[in-house]
Amino acid sequence: METNSLGIDIGGTFIKYALMDKHYRIKDKWKIETIKHDTAAAFYDYICSNIKSLDEVEKIGISAPGLIDADSNVKSYAAPNVSVMYGTNIKHEVSKRTNKKVAAINDAKAAGLCEFELGNAKGYKSSAFLIIGTGTGGCICDENGVIYGKDAFAGEFHNMPFVNATIGGLDKMGDYASITGLINVYNAKAAGDDQVQYGYEVTQKYLDGDRIAVSSVEEWIRSIVAQLIVITVFYNPEVICIGGGISEEDWFIKKVSEQYKATCIAFFEADFITTEIDKCKYNNDANLLGAVIKASF
Structure with missing residues (x-):
């Protein structure tokens, strides 16, 4: 069975998901409303509970607002609905819930990396x-x-x-x-x-x-x-x-x-x-x- 990658874009209003193949072709997309949670654990549970076809996924890439270092640590507050992520490590939180390889990056840096690898840069x-x-x-x-x-x-x-x-x-x-x-x-x-x-x-x-x-x-x-x-x-x-x-x-x-x-x-x-x-x-x-x-x- 062909393995896929899952992209998750965490925004202040919506959380977007995209299942894509090894050539970065998107096979399926869906989104959910970003709901404010009282704890980071509940928020990460919410994100992971809405993943589809997890058994077909090899790795997960996550973009999110705010200051995120190269090792996926959230170092600043962002939009109110996602501020609970501050001080957490996105890679660790999602990996332990999915048992998949995970990496995270700031949303603007993700856009830049996309253009660097695939786009006009x-x-x-x-x-x-x-x-x-x-x-x-x-x-x-x-x-x-x-x-x-x-x-x-x-x-x-x-x-x-x-x-x-x-x-x-x-x-x-x-x-x-x-x-x-x-x-x-x-x-x-x-x-x-x-x-x-x-x-x-x-x-x-x-x-x-x-x-x-x-x-x-x-x-x-x-x-x-x-x-x-x-x-x-x-x-x-x-x-x-x-x-x-x-x-x-x-x-x-x-x-x-x-x-x-x-x-x-x-x-x-x-x-x-x-x-x-x-x-x-x-x-x-x-x-x-x-x-x-x-x-x-």
Whole structure:
């Protein structure tokens, strides 16, 4: 009987599962709601009780939010529904419940690893990944794969600091370059009756030529480009791939890429930066694929 791998992507709203073959082709997918539990043991029981076809599974790869080191230790809190995982070792908890080989990785690092092995960063000796969602996740790779850093904190791009004179201290770049940042920018500019809840509402207004949305998207993209330039300064990779749902929009990648190039020339006063800006090839399944790749090492 052919053995398969199981990918599990633990999110704050849903837990996604994917059964895939040795070529990373997905054979079955399902998801369950992420329910908050009082104890880590109960949460891991819940995750494992919803695994299908366990007898066909050889190894399990898990992606999850928060700071996760190379040995699967959860070193920070994340979304409220998964905060109970803090201080646990995902590999040990799932392995003892399934008797399978298990590995775990941060969700943005999983997406980066997927692109490094299978996607638009394959073949590059240096690459970085900016994943734009509610926050901005990230990952850095060299020719050997994911770079974790001493504390598994390398690539946590959301936390890039800058001095914000308005608040009189340090602020996080990811708060402005994320989808949440876009929503906040638009709502601050819009009249009270025209507030939005979702980023796609702003981008659709932008594509329709709405004046406030155009101004908001332009401001938001300047924040994204600032993050990309900081990544370029400290690592100067061959390619930076942008992920998240917004990266599937061709207009967005084109606009970010063009503005990145123009800003580099203006800021550095020379045209020497050759770092490429590209989109991620995989989005919806990137975390699942990256987690299984991690488990294959």
